[in-house]
Amino acid sequence: MGLFWRLIAPGFTGRHTALSSTAFKKADTMQFNRLGRSGLNVSRLCLGTMNMGSKDWKPWIFDESESEPIIGHALNSGVNFIDLADFYSAGAGEEVVCNVLRRLAKRDELIITTKLGYPIGGGANNGGHSRKHVFDAIDGSLTRMKSDYVDVYMLHYFDTRTPVEETMEALNDIVRLGKARYVGVSTMYTWQFAKILSVCDRNGWAKPINMQLQLNCAYREEEREMIPFCADQGVGVSVFSPLARGLLTNDLNSVRNKTDFFTAEMYSDPASLEIATSVARVAASRGLTPSQVAQAWILQKSEVASMLVGADTQDQFNSAVSALTITLDEEEIFEIERNYTPCAPINDETAGKRTPRFARPPMGRFAPADIAVAG
Template identity: 70%
Template structure:
């Protein structure tokens, strides 16, 4: 395992972070693992040097935090781990059960700590940018949560660069705790965050952690998995011909190296400038091993040319473009 400091903070994390969206309750989604199924994957990751675990209260409507928290109690030393959880999407009922208001963030941190079974989380992250709550209210609340000891650091995820800049400006203006991590989507088939967000994070000393390095399975050849057959987001994000062409290029390079397509796609992400950490959501220990091998996989200039030659620009993927993104494929004429 390789380790790095997250941005300009003093926090040391493994280059691979265990993603846990697939752990919790199959009642939430048919592809979710229960506690018994999740434990071998968590143990394998920790045995191979992972100290960074990504959670969210939204995953399995809270059951994900409970499952992972229970496993950690049995097999790990909590203080040796860096546990991140996110808040913002609906969990439970009521008009204030989502967003980044003071009420919801306070409820969310207390709920997450109870489910995880810990007095604190290492990083408390906004799952997106809440356009309906004043940024001062959100940032002030996050500052209080850190000052109270319930979180060690704060982080951000999935937003426009200008929205992140607004948060940083607000924190600077009031002397509040600033985020140390931006979690964003990046892979061979979606590179738009390389234009502004990643360079901005580098300039501001904020660590970058990347999710969906396999484009929800497309780049590993698992486009027909149970998850992708039941998750319309996959088709919305990566159902275009360009994405499929890129997957074919990844497969071509993988054949050249004699390794899996997943390993090549993950190696591409791990070697991108400005990327500190890659999230790994594994259904098997073998899938996790692919990411381990990707840490040492070197791609030649010819490899990179083949992987990148089909890429064309596309709309940003976030909550604000959901259902409104202009497809890469040309739209038919109306007359």
């Protein structure tokens, strides 16, 4: 019996009996996919937890009492996939979310990921993907999670300063030690991911089963190479930021949009704003919310195994659940996609270097009569 179970009392589900082992069976609308060619089955929606932890980190973060209703609702909706990172709230996110999960769910019914790479403390080696930091980081995460293993242990980015061989051997050792069941990666160039897979193949090391990448109506660069490459290599794709850090909700007055400087850096160009307008236009024509349309656009892609949902309310999570059953037609998809123009990939190496983009004109039923173009 692992540490996760030793540190909690029997009958830990307590008053939350609705979230017992039968909870996931009650959510008839939830869909499940295998994560790549692995045997791991994950819910089509994954609970993103960047907004949970400590307000000392960001003003829009939810503390434990505020996070619990959202986590509980996600579980009752059929979610078994939970995404964490040691960077979120400088470690407090892992602690807060797992405190709630121990009260609400059974560990063996959950697929929990966490990520390493960004520094959350002091010292010259407290960051990156060196062997030292990989081992220090996994022990820190498991201590905060009060668990003896994580299901998928992920690199938060590609560390250009550490040899790939050093990093992947360390992750392989962590899998062999039983501290992680699988490994995964996030946010890098396709050639960098190819390098990781190649070194794993040559040495017989545990290969990543999950590529977590940013994809939404306003950022589609990963469709060019990374997503097809993952499909070819049998790597599952999970998608974060389906609402472009809140831009596609068309609520520019939210606390997140007013205080998250990444939103302004990534999505303040004219094309992004036009995309948000088109999403709202399609939503209005269908009697849906912009969030539902943006999420349905993601979920309509068969290459996406799971979409992360970072909800601030139960209603926001319900939006993603409803998007599972929404199908966009050809004209709606064109209206959303016509604004898109190529841009620099969003990763650590391109931060602060994005070029403003401009959109194409509308067509079909979404075009005003005086500027309509042939379909």
